[in-house]
Amino acid sequence: xxxxxxxxxxxxxxxxxxxxxxxxxxxxxxxxxxxxxxxxxxxxxxxxxxxxxxxxxxxxxxxxxxxxxxxxxxxxxxxxxxxxxxxxxxxxxxxxxxxxxxxxxxxxxxxxxxxxxxxxxxxxxxxxxxxxxxxxxxxxxxxxxxx
Amino acid sequence: xxxxxxxxxxxxxxxxxxxxxxxxxxxxxxxxxxxxxxxxxxxxxxxxxx
Numbered sequence: 143x144x145x146x147x148x149x150x151x152x153x154x155x156x157x158x159x160x161x162x163x164x165x166x167x168x169x170x171x172x173x174x175x176x177x178x179x180x181x182x183x184x185x186x187x188x189x190x191x192x193x194x195x196x197x198x199x200x201x202x203x204x205x206x207x208x209x210x211x212x213x214x215x216x217x218x219x220x221x222x223x224x225x226x227x228x229x230x231x232x233x234x235x236x237x238x239x240x241x242x243x244x245x246x247x248x249x250x251x252x253x254x255x256x257x258x259x260x261x262x263x264x265x266x267x268x269x270x271x272x273x274x275x276x277x278x279x280x281x282x283x284x285x286x287x288x289x
Numbered sequence: 290x291x292x293x294x295x296x297x298x299x300x301x302x303x304x305x306x307x308x309x310x311x312x313x314x315x316x317x318x319x320x321x322x323x324x325x326x327x328x329x330x331x332x333x334x335x336x337x338x339x
């Protein structure tokens with residue numbers, strides 16, 4: 143059943159291919175934990191940026207479960223007519239927050255600039271089309287995944 | 290909380306003006322968005338184990 147939003151704000155989640163592959167590798171409970179966490183954020187009246195645990199450069203880190211981390215870029219308040227959109231770009235799911243050095247890479251200024259560039263939506267002429275083109279998931283879609 | 294281990298002498302990189310480190314997958318994820326490699330609801334449904 144579709145829920146009637148209390149405000150005209152909507153939060154959407156875009157899964158990068160890497161995040162998708164990470165989700166696929168999790169066990170059932172880990173997958174449920176990630177999707178439930180995202181659902182809780184998008185269904186909240188608070189903006190998604192309020193769920194950010196820490197920032198690394200321009201990356202927004204969101205906790206999931208006891209040890210997991212979602213590496214994201216949260217873009218709040220994309221103005222379009224009378225609606226405000228928030229988008230969570232989910233780059234990577236780290237289920238254990240454990241960092242063997244071989245799996246680490248420098249977050250270079252080039253990488254940081256690229257993250258900024260690919261999540262900058264100032265010049266997007268049609269946000270709805272952008273969301274469709276990038277397979278963005280809203281509250282209903284996330285709820286369906288859990289049902 | 291730091292992403293750096295405490296026993297390799299590199300934990301002060303950021304404080305010293307160096308760049309932070311992140312899991313390599315983060316960089317691949319950024320590249321995915323740049324290249325339009327995103328996962329749809331149907332993609333995600335296909336890998337769920339519950």
